Amino acid sequence: MNYFIASIILGLSCLAQAKLQVVTTTTTMKVLVQEVGKTHVEVYSLTNSSQDPHFVEPKPSFMVKLRKADLLVAVGLDLEVGWLGSVQRGAKNPALLDDQSGFFVAGNFIDALEIPQGKVDRAQGDVHPQGNPHFHQDPLRVAKVVRALAERLSTLDPQHREDYLSNANAFTQSIEKKMISWQERIRKSKVKKVVTYHKSFVYFLDRFDIEPVATIEPKPGIPPTAKHIIELMSIMKTQKVNCILNEDYFEITAATRLKKTTGASIQVLPVEAKTNYIDHIESLVRAIDKCGNLGV
Amino acid sequence: MPIFLLLIVFYCIPSLAQNKSNPDISLNTLFTYRTSSEGNSPDAEHSNGFSLQEAELRMTSNIDTHFRGDVILALEQNEGALNEGDPEYVVEPEEVFVETLSLPGVTIRAGKFYPYWGRTNQRHTHALAFIDPPQTRQAIFGEEGFNETGLAISYLVPTSWYFELVGQAFSAGNENVFGSPSQDDVAGVLFVKNLWELSDSSTLEWDLGYASGFDVQSNRNHVYNTALTYKCKCSGGLSKVATVEYTQAEKIYDDTGTQLGRTSALSAWLKWQNSKYFWSQVRLENVENREDPSIEDIRKSTALIAYVPSEFSALRLQYDVIDDPNVNPNEEEKRLTLQLNLTMGVHPAHDY
Numbered sequence: 001m002n003y004f005i006a007s008i009i010l011g012l013s014c015l016a017q018a019k020l021q022v023v024t025t026t027t028t029m030k031v032l033v034q035e036v037g038k039t040h041v042e043v044y045s046l047t048n049s050s051q052d053p054h055f056v057e058p059k060p061s062f063m064v065k066l067r068k069a070d071l072l073v074a075v076g077l078d079l080e081v082g083w084l085g086s087v088q089r090g091a092k093n094p095a096l097l098d099d100q101s102g103f104f105v106a107g108n109f110i111d112a113l114e115i116p117q118g119k120v121d122r123a124q125g126d127v128h129p130q131g132n133p134h135f136h137q138d139p140l141r142v143a144k145v146v147r148a149l150a151e152r153l154s155t156l157d158p159q160h161r162e163d164y165l166s167n168a169n170a171f172t173q174s175i176e177k178k179m180i181s182w183q184e185r186i187r188k189s190k191v192k193k194v195v196t197y198h199k200s201f202v203y204f205l206d207r208f209d210i211e212p213v214a215t216i217e218p219k220p221g222i223p224p225t226a227k228h229i230i231e232l233m234s235i236m237k238t239q240k241v242n243c244i245l246n247e248d249y250f251e252i253t254a255a256t257r258l259k260k261t262t263g264a265s266i267q268v269l270p271v272e273a274k275t276n277y278i279d280h281i282e283s284l285v286r287a288i289d290k291c292g293n294l295g296v
Numbered sequence: 297m298p299i300f301l302l303l304i305v306f307y308c309i310p311s312l313a314q315n316k317s318n319p320d321i322s323l324n325t326l327f328t329y330r331t332s333s334e335g336n337s338p339d340a341e342h343s344n345g346f347s348l349q350e351a352e353l354r355m356t357s358n359i360d361t362h363f364r365g366d367v368i369l370a371l372e373q374n375e376g377a378l379n380e381g382d383p384e385y386v387v388e389p390e391e392v393f394v395e396t397l398s399l400p401g402v403t404i405r406a407g408k409f410y411p412y413w414g415r416t417n418q419r420h421t422h423a424l425a426f427i428d429p430p431q432t433r434q435a436i437f438g439e440e441g442f443n444e445t446g447l448a449i450s451y452l453v454p455t456s457w458y459f460e461l462v463g464q465a466f467s468a469g470n471e472n473v474f475g476s477p478s479q480d481d482v483a484g485v486l487f488v489k490n491l492w493e494l495s496d497s498s499t500l501e502w503d504l505g506y507a508s509g510f511d512v513q514s515n516r517n518h519v520y521n522t523a524l525t526y527k528c529k530c531s532g533g534l535s536k537v538a539t540v541e542y543t544q545a546e547k548i549y550d551d552t553g554t555q556l557g558r559t560s561a562l563s564a565w566l567k568w569q570n571s572k573y574f575w576s577q578v579r580l581e582n583v584e585n586r587e588d589p590s591i592e593d594i595r596k597s598t599a600l601i602a603y604v605p606s607e608f609s610a611l612r613l614q615y616d617v618i619d620d621p622n623v624n625p626n627e628e629e630k631r632l633t634l635q636l637n638l639t640m641g642v643h644p645a646h647d648y
Contacts, residue, residue, distance in 0.1 A: 048496060057529075059648050060458035060501075061493040067401075067452055082607070086645045089364070092452050094398045098358075122608060221606075223572070 020157050023065050024073040025080050026053050028136045028273040028280070029106060033073055035171045035277065036150050040160045046087075049272040052249045054126060054221065058083040058090070066091035069102070070156055073149070076107025077133035101155055107133060109148040110141040113202055125219030134271070137204035139179060139281055143172040171277075178278055182285045183208065189292025194243040195236060195258070197250045200271045204284055213241050216254045224254040236262045243291035247271045265291045319357035319365075322643035324422040325636075326350045332631040334624070347373065349635065350421050352390065356644055362398045366391060366409075368420070375439070390420070390443070401454075406447040412462040412487040413505045415523040415541050417442050423646045425537075426600055427614045427635045430563035431581040432543040435594070436519065438472045442507075444483070445469070458491035468509040473517055473545050476510035483509025491648075498528040499648075511547065518546045527648075534569040558586040565598075575602040592621040610637040 019042045024030040030045040037043070046062050047053055053075070066072060066087060074080050088096055088103070095102035112131025120129045135141045150168035154161035186208045194205065197216040205212050214235050218228040235241070242264045246255045248271065255266045267287035273280035326349035336343050351371040358364050370390040374383050393407030410418045416425070416433055428434065433441050446466030453459040468474035468483030485507040492500045505521035523541035530536055541564075547557035565579035579598040585591040600614040616631040623629070 057648055058645050059493070059499060060460075060489070060491045061499065063452065064456070064458050067454065083645050086647075089397065089403070090452075092399070092401050092403055092450075094400055097397060122606075 020071060020153065021069045022071045022073060023069045025084060026075055026136075026272050028277070029073045029075060031273045031275065031277050031280075032106075032136075032142065032146055032149060033071075033153075036146055036164055036167050037153055038163065038167055040157060040163060041153070047272075049270060049274045050249055053079055053272075054082070056080070056083045058086045060090065062087045063090040063092075066096055067093055069093065069096060071102050071104060071152070072096040073104045073106065075133050075136070076105035077112055077130045077135075078128045079107075079133035101152070104149065104152050106145045106149075107131075107135065109145050110135050113206060114199070125217070126221030127219075132199055132202050134200045135203045136273070137201050137281075137284065138207045139175045139182075139277075140207065141203060142277065143175050146171055174278065178281070182281065185285055186210070186288050189288050191243050191288050191291050193239055193241045194245055194288075194291070195232065195241055195264070196245045197247050197255065200247050201245055201269070201284070204281075208285075208288070210288070213239055216244075216246070216250075216258070229254055229257055232258060233261045236264060243267065243288070245269055245287065267291060319355040319367075320642035320644070322354045322639060322641035324350075324352040324354070324420070324643070325638045325640075326422055327636040327638075328427070329634045330631065332629060333627070334629050334631075348385070349373070352420060352422065354643065358397065359394065362396060363394045364397050365394045368392070401451060403450045404447060405450070408443070408445040409448075410441060410443050411446075411464050411466065411485050411507075412448055412450065412489070413442055413485060413507070414521045414543065415503060415525060415539055418647065422637050422639065425539075425565060425567055425577060426579055426598055427612060427633050430541060430565070430579065431561040431583050431594070431596060432521070432523075432541040432563045435561040435583040436473065436543045436545050436559060437470055442470060446482070448485075457493070458489070460487075460489045462487040462489075466509070471512070473507075473511070473519055473547075474509040475512045476514055477512060478510070478514065481510040481514065483507060497530065498526070501525040501527070515547070520544045520546075534571070535567070536569070537567040538565075540564045557588070558584075560584045560586075573603055573605055575604060576600070577602070594622070595619040608639040611635070612637060 019040055020037065022033050022037065022041050022043045024033060024043060024045045026047055027045045027049040030043045033041055033043045044065050046065065047056055072088070074084060088098075094100065097103060107130070112135065115131040116127055116129060120127050146168045150164040153164045191210060193211045193213045195214050195216065196212055199212070199215055199220060202212060214232055216224050216232065218225060236258065242262070244255045244258060244264050244266045246252050246266055246268050248268050252266065252268065258264060259266050267290060269284060269287055270280065327346070328349045329346050330342065331344050353369045354367070356364070356366045367389070368391040369387055371385055371387050374386045389408060391407070391409045393405050393409040395403050395405040412418065414432060416430060429441060444466035446464060448462055448464040450460055450462040453461055464485035464487070466483045466485065468476065468481070474483050486505065488504040490502045494500055501524070503521070503523040507519040509517060511517050521541070521543045523539060525537065525539040528536045542560065542562050544558065544560040561581065561583045563579060563581045565577060567575060567577045569575050577600040581596040583594040585593070596619070597617045598614060600612055602610055602612040604610040612635045614633045614635070618629040618631065620629065
């Protein structure tokens with residue numbers, strides 16, 4: 001009898017300590033959930049940091065991960081529109097469907113940039129009607145997301161509400177503190193204009209007052225043509241742009257051609273945070289630093 | 297007339313579709329140019345020249361928190377047009393079904409749809425690996441494939457790998473295999489899908505299927521299917537896919553249960569992505585028919601190259617060599633088909 005009672009108590013205590021199972025679509029979202037959830041969550045990212053999240057094959061193995069998850073965290077703003085819906089339905093876990101508390105869309109908590117005006121169609125390339133979805137490059141927008149995430153985790157796991165709110169608070173404070181030095185370093189670098197491959201760094205550049213003069217892609221999602229590269233050479237020379245930010249999952253051939261002609265510095269940058277968000281932003285600031293040190 | 301109807305529906309609804317409560321709408325169109333050594337002889341399966349192979353209008357939406365609906369209307373060439381005045385094209389409901397959203401662990405689908413079966417049965421023509429379906433589908437179930445009215449219950453088994461069990465029941469009307477005239481005769485279909493993630497970039501899928509139903513003489517037939525698929529996003533993110541599929545239909549005609557006929561088909565194909573936009577593919581197939589000793593085996597070899605500039609358009613060139621002594625005992629048919637494959641609107645992701 002004693003064994004029976006002991007095993008019930010043990011079972012209940014295990015249940016009480018069960019971690020929230022969270023699945024994210026990108027590694028950046030995984031890193032943010034880990035910052036807020038710490039030891040109370042187990043997080044799995046469906047994509048790795050070197051994958052372009054616009055184009056992901058909806059593997060059935062994703063459904064296995066979602067089947068028992070308590071929370072699905074997506075970027076939103078149509079970044080995952082091509083693949084996430086079929087994974088959500090295939091997982092047969094109603095708690096993770098749209099508008100349910102188990103589905104957190106980070107993009108719903110920020111003000112998006114580059115919301116297209118007028119008619120949007122595919123002749124314009126891979127344009128997102130709800131705005132540019134790469135807002136995770138802006139530390140202050142991410143702070144907003146983190147606060148909302150803490151609230152959502154608290155809803156799903158009220159027992160650890162204090163921890164979630166406190167972790168989110170500590171994280172946003174560390175971001176705000178770092179912002180001062182990041183802004184100072186970028187100001188000192190004197191980098192005012194850059195060219196990027198895709199519009200992945202728009203929010204970062206906007207936050208730190210750097211102008212994205214042009215992209216190596218002629219249109220979002222469309223690889224560069226020779227004609228476009230020649231036009232870019234001219235733009236870079238005219239506007240004295242000496243810094244090219246090339247996302248790590250895009251090829252570097254076009255950037256290399258531009259470097260040969262214009263002498264600009266190429267910085268190959270991760271789009272997604274791998275293990276630590278502040279380290280990720282630090283790597284972007286360091287890249288701007290480097291461009292500055294190379295004589296911009 | 298059916299073309300105009302389809303176009304009116306497609307062009308009038310998009311403004312409504314901007315609203316979240318309206319369905320996602322897409323239109324797939326397949327244009328082909330075809331030339332064959334058979335020419336345009338009366339025995340030829342299809343005629344040479346330019347044609348609109350198919351246009352497919354799809355509307356899909358959540359109905360409420362419990363159900364999701366899918367309607368696919370296909371505009372196809374009217375293969376049954378015999379007389380002058382018969383329409384050149386017909387619109388047919390290819391799939392019309394609802395499925396549950398709110399049941400944990402299971403999905404119930406009801407309506408007219410392609411059953412969960414084999415590697416390609418649920419794929420629509422525009423999403424097939426080649427311009428035409430494999431013989432494992434076509435030789436067993438006919439040109440239109442295995443498409444029935446009934447219901448399916450799929451269960452995702454709680455295992456560490458993807459393991460889906462699907463039980464299905466249909467008023468089986470497929471004339472090749474079932475086609476019982478009695479509405480009370482129901483065909484049962486079991487399907488099992490396994491997928492293992494071998495690494496971050498490669499997977500192995502193993503599908504198993506069994507179907508049983510009554511034919512026009514109300515005798516029970518059995519169909520078996522198995523398929524193995526290896527997929528890899530190898531160096532440089534370029535894909536390689538290898539599939540082997542086998543389907544066997546057994547027909548029992550007498551009361552003692554003696555098996556009197558058997559048709560089997562084996563298809564194996566390889567797809568490899570040469571660069572961001574180009575694919576090369578080959579397929580080898582064999583069909584054995586033991587239903588009638590006078591019917592000889594069919595062998596088909598296919599090569600295809602595809603230019604795929606985006607997810608929404610593709611240009612594919614396919615060359616087939618078909619050795620079918622039953623149609624042409626003297627020589628192989630050689631067939632060249634060029635296909636323009638276009639998708640407009642909001643189309644759901646294809647199965648992995």
